[in-house]
Amino acid sequence: MESIPSDIVLHEKTRAFLERNHTLFIGGEWLEPRSNRYFGTENPANGKELAQVALADEADVDLAVAAARKAFRQTWREEITPAMRSDLLYQLALLMERDRQVLMELETLENGKPLENAAYDVDSAISHFKYYAGWPTKFEGSGIPVDNQHMVYTRREPLGVVGLIVPWNFPLMIAVWKLAPALAAGNCCVLKPAEQTSLTALYLAELIKESGFPDGVYNVVTGPGFPTGEALTSHHGVDKISFTGSTPVGKEIMKTAAASNLKDVSLELGGKSANVIFADADMSKLSESLTWSSFYNTGQECTLGSRIFVHKSRYEEVVDMLSKGAGALKIGDGFHDSDLGPMISRQQQERVLNYIEQGIKQGGELIFDSKVSVPDEGYFMTPKVFVGVGDEQVLNREEIFGPVVTISSFEDNAEVLERANASEYALAAGVWTRDISLAHRFASELEAGTVWINGYDRFNAAVPFGGFKQSGIGKEMGRSAMHLYTREKAIWVAL
Structure with a gap:
């Protein structure tokens, strides 16, 4: 064959x-x-x-x-x-x-x-x-x-x-x-x-x-x-x-x-999940999760944290962490020790490329695009990280279903809660903080069917899963x- x-x-x-x-x-x-x-x-x-x-x-x-x-x-x-x-x-x-x-x-x-x-x-x-x-x-x-x-x-x-x-x-x-x-x-x-x-x-x-x-x-x-x-x-x-x-x-x-x-x-x-990182987040735990919660399955997963919100005091650190993590991912055939496989089809690949083009036209800044080599055949795509994207712009509003994430900074909790909930989707969300009281309060106010605290993308047959809103x-x-x-x-x- x-x-x-x-x-x-x-x-x-x-x-x-x-x-x-x-x-x-x-x-x-x-x-x-x-x-x-x-x-x-x-x-x-x-x-x-x-x-x-x-x-x-x-x-x-x-x-x-x-x-x-x-x-x-x-x-x-x-x-x-x-x-x-x-x-x-x-x-x-x-x-x-x-x-x-x-x-x-x-x-x-x-x-x-x-x-x-x-x-x-x-x-x-x-x-x-x-x-x-x-x-x-x-x-x-x-x-x-x-x-x-x-x-x-x-x-x-x-x-x-x-x-x-x-x-x-x-x-x-x-x-x-x-x-x-x-x-x-x-x-x-x-x-x-x-x-x-x-x-x-x-x-x-x-x-x-x-x-x-x-x-x-x-x-x-x-x-x-x-x-x-x-x-x-x-x-x-x-x-x-x-x-x-x-x-x-x-x-x-x-x-x-x-x-x-x-x-x-x-x-x-669909989903357009918020991944919220507070100033006191445990960076060692976050580093184990951030890359995969952004790009797992080549971004073709509805729960991925494609909207990353970071407290301004940790913003540069998180941008660097994600860029290094994404840059280290190996891309290739699923049988040859790769981290990310191809997009499912040429149609899906072109759809994601169109979103990237729209994002750039709307003023989004593509600050990271992995330079790792990809096979000549197939529908492969490298991870991409955007900053400077408004909440109403296409990259933060629509489900892209590809290896594309945005990072935004915030200053106070009320601001980021409003932004995290400013989506027609409400499937999942992540919260990173050592403050257990803040974690539970924030999780209770997030509009999401599943909220992960100090971790991401965890599933079990006994735990209900599904979203709110659209x-x-x-x-x-x-x-x-x-x-x-x-x-x-x-x-x-x-x-």
């Missing part, structure tokens, strides 16, 4: 999977798309085609939803007990551990990220399945004492068929953030991965089948937002859509969901995610 350099040694399962025909996984079977149409997915490290993947249209989505509905009514809900669901989820986690290297390699090949980062994603996905394997037997209702003539109780029930639409930046991990609680709650799923990164979702189908899940519980329809995504979000047989991606697309999904069958919707959308609706992970995939029913019994 031309898309894989000859010096890269892949697991035999990875090579075998890449060489096969990538069809749709529906009702426990691999099916050709009804239209017989396919599209190419490429290796962003060299821009060459990696595989041909089936393009699902409305007819294919209909078939997948019907398979999920049949499984929900006839098998998953009626024959599989909560304890059996737990066993299946844990068995799946064990199979993922067995094929960890394969999942890592597929993620690196189609996303471009370094293999070490892909390992973190795969391990996170495994830990999520293990965590949610404990949930099916933990659901409890409540009794409500209303009077002496009635017994009233509540119960939580699965929604039915849920559509899961996931992005390309963390394709396996975010798919599992949705899939694990949805299955634990007793739903059947139709997953649409991003068209740029479909392979791990398809490989996961092999493991789900091997785990013993009933046919139709997990279905994969591959393709772009139109026709595949639109067919799923507008389908009257889908009870819920869970989407992670851009805010504009999330808004369109809400419209489509409302116009169809008023299906439930949860959204994890960063989304609903919380992934933890108990909160189980509520996303269930509905509460009240039952009155006359005595």
